[in-house]
Amino acid sequence: MPALMRTHRLPFVSGLTALVLAATSPAYAEKGFGGTDGQSNQGANASKDGTLSVTAGGVVFDRSKNGSGNSAGALTASTSWTPPPCWYAPKYTPEQLQKYLEPTWEAGSTGYEWDAKQRDRYVKGHPYKDFNKDKTGKGYFWDSFVNKDFPPGWDSCDEPIFWVDQGDPPPANIKNAVTPKILAELAYAEIRVPSTKVTLAPAQATKVNLPTWAWLDGAEFQPVSVTASVPVLGIQATATAEPVSLRIEPGTKDAVTYPASGVCDIDNGHIGEPYAKGKADQTPPCGVKYLRSSGDGTYPLQATVTWEIRWTGTGGAGGDLPDGTFGATQDVVVQEVQAVNR
Numbered sequence: 641m642p643a644l645m646r647t648h649r650l651p652f653v654s655g656l657t658a659l660v661l662a663a664t665s666p667a668y669a670e671k672g673f674g675g676t677d678g679q680s681n682q683g684a685n686a687s688k689d690g691t692l693s694v695t696a697g698g699v700v701f702d703r704s705k706n707g708s709g710n711s712a713g714a715l716t717a718s719t720s721w722t723p724p725p726c727w728y729a730p731k732y733t734p735e736q737l738q739k740y741l742e743p744t745w746e747a748g749s750t751g752y753e754w755d756a757k758q759r760d761r762y763v764k765g766h767p768y769k770d771f772n773k774d775k776t777g778k779g780y781f782w783d784s785f786v787n788k789d790f791p792p793g794w795d796s797c798d799e800p801i802f803w804v805d806q807g808d809p810p811p812a813n814i815k816n817a818v819t820p821k822i823l824a825e826l827a828y829a830e831i832r833v834p835s836t837k838v839t840l841a842p843a844q845a846t847k848v849n850l851p852t853w854a855w856l857d858g859a860e861f862q863p864v865s866v867t868a869s870v871p872v873l874g875i876q877a878t879a880t881a882e883p884v885s886l887r888i889e890p891g892t893k894d895a896v897t898y899p900a901s902g903v904c905d906i907d908n909g910h911i912g913e914p915y916a917k918g919k920a921d922q923t924p925p926c927g928v929k930y931l932r933s934s935g936d937g938t939y940p941l942q943a944t945v946t947w948e949i950r951w952t953g954t955g956g957a958g959g960d961l962p963d964g965t966f967g968a969t970q971d972v973v974v975q976e977v978q979a980v981n982r
């Protein structure tokens with residue numbers, strides 16, 4: 641009965657819940673961590689300083705220091721790394737689990753045999769008696785949460801709902817039980833960085849064999865971060881993305897980049913150098929020189945910024961995560977130099 645065995649998880653595959661707000665908002669307190677009616681919840685709580693925390697998948701995300709705006713986007717990891725497809729976190733108090741499971745049993749939608757096994761597990765003492773009500777306030781029932789994008793492995797967290805005493809680690813056989821490292825990886829997936837449209841000089845159209853200067857506004861390319869936490873466990877992690885370089889791809893083989901690698905490193909918070917009068921004969925520290933006209937069309941210049949990702953978490957934990965990239969394409973007009981014949 642594999643389909644029936646997962647019926648207690650399917651309502652939660654969107655990965656949304658109201659973990660912390662359950663303690664502060666009457667609307668969420670009634671439904672509990674994951675929603676005792678079998679539905680997923682998402683909540684946002686604005687504090688006095690304007691910080692916005694969004695609860696998703698048993699985790700609270702603070703995105704107040706994230707990149708914003710219509711042009712901001714998600715990072716693409718430079719390796720095959722991906723965030724966890726699923727994870728385990730606290731979801732129910734004893735009373736909340738009872739309110740969630742009993743209506744399912746009464747409806748009989750999962751079949752007599754499955755319901756009997758569930759009652760044996762959570763009511764009759766094998767291993768939990770009467771939903772562990774004698775431990776109310778001393779721990780939580782944990783369950784799985786799923787990445788909302790349903791990546792490969794999203795259904796691998798198939799352990800039945802289990803109890804963990806407050807202050808104790810989850811059972812050793814439980815993989816992907818939430819930790820500061822997992823929180824950091826989930827925070828990484830929530831990072832948004834600004835667009836990478838570069839400023840060019842000349843701006844409207846460049847000329848064949850004329851160096852074109854390229855740079856990014858340093859004020860827009862500051863470090864961004866997202867913090868993920870599970871307050872009932874007292875753990876958190878912050879993933880911070882910092883821009884380190886810009887790669888320029890001219891959009892044609894008939895071009896030369898500056899530097900030759902096409903990679904412009906960040907220098908004192910700036911990527912590239914703005915063009916200024918009197919620099920026409922100089923080689924730009926970051927830029928491109930087109931060797932052939934774009935004719936009646938344009939060249940698709942691709943500008944991609946690499947962001948270095950570090951994380952810190954509860955208990956002094958921390959480290960590096962794979963670099964991420966985010967790019968944009970812009971059209972460049974390249975004209976022939978017009979000579980005047982006398």
